[in-house]
Amino acid sequence: MDMPVPDAAILSRKAAIVARLRAVLPADAVIDDPAETRAYECDALSAYRARPLAVVLPRSTAEVAAALRVCWEEGVPVVPRGAGTSLAGGSMPSEDSVVLGIARMNAVLEADCDNRYIRVQAGRTNLSVTGAVEAEGFFYAPDPSSQLACAIGGNIAMNSGGAHCLKYGVTTNNLLGVTLVQMDGTVVSIGGPFADAPGLDLLGVICGSEGQLGVVTEATLRILPKPEGARPVLMGFGSNEVAGACVADIIKAGLLPVAIEFMDRPCIRACEAFAHAGYPDCEALLIIEVEGSPAEIDEQLAAITVIARRHDPVALEEATDEAHAKRIWLGRKSAFGAMGQINDYMCLDGTIPVSALPQVLRRIGELSRDYGLEVANVFHAGDGNMHPLILYDANKPGDLERCEAMGADILRLCVEVGGCLTGEHGVGIEKRDLMGVQYRPADLEAQMRVKDVFDPKWLLNPAKVFPLEASAARRAG
């Protein structure tokens, strides 16, 4: 993974830059001791690290604006950071950058259940947004696996999804407004607790821009009334193809479960060994969850079961009570942890048209044999968002590189069948150099023009998203 050579001129001015940051921020909001900045050298893509020049931890929009203004005047790159849970290197710093962490900005500013919105500071964690309104019977829908830790600001930067987005959509579909600080310190308010901000849909392009357009300090989010109940059903099938066909039939029938999760045999085995969820020994497994009152759930699951039986399931198990439901989800929710117990792994995140599922799974199996690396598949089948986990040995020279090469082949395959490189993790540094597989130069140029408008000096998270050679001239200023 190439990163630009750190700017020696910036490194040599470290003391002066830190002093200027200290002049505009409280003493405890600027960190430059290398022993402390080390905690910020990577995010959840931990194979890649760099110690930043300094870290700032502002407590307000005004402090964010002051810090950005200093960096803008000094020409120092800034890497915004939510909770550092990005799997794509979205908040990985460079040595000549200042990390701007928003973790201290975690207040609820306003919760209005009558009008179904909540306004929070962007450092608040995803799960604690729901925590602020669940006593009133409401929740915030996007639920990335890291929701206990990840920050709303990071969710907005990456347009995060989750297991339940089949019904509720991803972050962009649940975001009503933001306060955004541009690199030069300009504070912009966009949208609010009403539908469709006036003018161009700037909110739509800010969401998912990976911290390259500005730092979101406050967000107005749609909250929803909690469903009366939910119940999962577990189904085992004799092959991946049959499980895939079952998913297609359920969707075609007009049924809309809140989640359809798919696991293949290697994944089932690992989860079973780790979590003892009592999964059947089969080639492919689906967990389908529906919501509503008990009678509505019965009605939906009856229709789903009729469809599933046409595909000769080897197991069909409806949750009988809360404990049973938890057990069904236990294996799936511990999938990544389970794989981590037995191996180092790389988690991919491509999306494919649901119809291409059998073909893609077959081809991944062939690639697995060609590269000599095992793959376990776990993914959100209803929307085609795949998470193949490639297993490798970090201590074996060359294994990581082979794993990355195979990952790139799988993502190329996703694009080839009509899908995309990343469904919910983002591009970051991880998929940056594959962008040319999905987009032509004119397509990338159009996206980079948007950054030119928001951040003309290309100082915000500059070495991400776009292939380095494509953004080189702009980054050089």
Added chain:
Amino acid sequence: MRPADEAELSEAIRGANGPLVVRGGGTRGLFGAGEALDTGGITGVRLYEPAALTLVAAAGTPLAEVEAVLAAERQRLAFEPADLRGLLERDGVSTIGGVAAENASGPRRVQVGAARDAMLGVRFVDGTGAVVANGGRVMKNVTGYDLVKLMAGSRGTLGVLTEVAFKVQAQPEAEATLVGEGFSAASGLAALRAALASPFDVSGAAFVSGQVLLRIEGMAGSVAYRAGRLRALTAGDWTLVEGAESAALWRAVRDVQAFAGRPGAVWRISCVPGEALAVPQALAAARVPHEALWDWGGGLLWLICPEGQGRVIRSALGERGHATRVRGDEAAPALPPLSPQVAALEAGLRARFDPRGLFAGGRG
């Protein structure tokens, strides 16, 4: 100009010397002065996978054709775009590109989101003639910036759409509407908010001509169950209307039929649902005759009143919403004013996507 495909469109834009008026069927939206650029020649459903809930169509494809193709598989566009020809006194054929460029979203927005939320991918030609693709045809896609959203509702001011990919929805097994009588505007709007704050998955919440309308869709047993629970939520005189009769009620709300053929300016106002009476109260205080109807649980206010009330309306809203004049003529601009910071960002985007100012007419 009526290009037959994307390449011809690109040529036409490269060769253009002055302002262009980009239009699909001209059935919605605002049009300035300039040479007409009609997208109606770029047509056809290019891909439809019912089992993947995905449809891709050329921008000039008539909306009716897209809806017919979907209906044949018992599917639909979930965001139910309005047919505003009656209200705006226009004729012509609505195109799917026009729907996307206007982000035209109907009553079901409260449940499934706007047109922009159903848009998965776009192709467009920008003001330099460059063809740009963004997004794709899958439901989850965070690869690069989301220019799909930027194009949705941009009214042709950044480029001319040539193709749009949509996420579509299965038609429900059953549909019903609870009609509530005997409500004041305040108690009716409160009933809408109470329904939307319940777990009963309301897909339409409107207050029209003194009637509360709450739509429920889904499997038959579930619709009956939720109708019963919703009825119990707010005391009132409720009747249940089902099937085609229910659908007709919502077509009337969607197309603002109540204001069609009547004189006056028509305003489309987006506001905080709990503050949905602010504008009508301000007009009443100023003794301006007006009539209002509310959709989206009170979050969308349609207003008919004499021309010249833009300033009163906008000052009543303040920062808590925005108003667009869709019909009538007066000094106050049709489109809502923007903050200086947002206006600067918009100007920057236009300068880069449309450096020669060809699409300026769409600014209204």
